[in-house]
Amino acid sequence: DANDESLQRYKESLGLGAAAGKDLSDPSDPRTCIIKSLSLESPGRSPITIDLSTPGSEATLKEKPFTIKEGARFTMVVTFKVQHEIISGLSYVQVVKRKGIRVSKDTEMLGSYGPNTEKQAIYTKRFHEEEAPSGMLARGHYNALSSFVDDDKKVHLKFEWSFDIAKDW
Template structure:
């Protein structure tokens, strides 16, 4: 079987460049007199509570769950927080009826630093052959704190 790792690489938008990485304290002090930048920083939740991330865990984005939402049926929640959750999902995948309209809700945590340009990437295969690849920009997120423990985003 062919190597499918190219399927999991997000596309690049011509002309778009992610800004220079800064620490959280640099972001909070950046252009303190700029009202629109202060609103952006407040929308990220900078300086709102104590960070909840484990300093010994190097991960920056931790996916807690994926929820499949289809009108007319109950949600299918895939809990990814436990050890071996991805392997369990590979053993027992779920099927989406062709032509069904659905949404995905992602619940995740951000640790250690501001995460810019987060994307959701979905690849659909039928009998091992890629039939579609979709991606959506989710945005930028500050590290989770005691005030904001979890982010949820619908795609």
């Protein structure tokens, strides 16, 4: 193990090893992955950020929809922490429904990460750019179910939220 150069490089890429610095895991918090926030960024607008850092903060999101302008281009950005152990194959899964009918299911692979250290205190991942649907039929209220899941099918966070597609922001 100690003589395997490629294994050592892999561990260093995950932030493990002597060069990474002090592990920032909180021994009183058993969670492996802590999702801090999810943001929607669109050119010419200030970001819309959902704070998920406090346990239970996601419970109010369904009742407070935010508006996305039809046809607008946007990018989702997630910030998170990893504690205690390596997380492998973390992905974001989102199911969007309108009037109870599923209109989309998207999966965004975030990757594998080692526990956060002083050198890398928090992780930030930008998703691929998307375009909001447009047209009279696309306007309206949508419900989304989002979850962060790893390769072992462990769900690290699951929450419902809602948004409206409208003519204007």
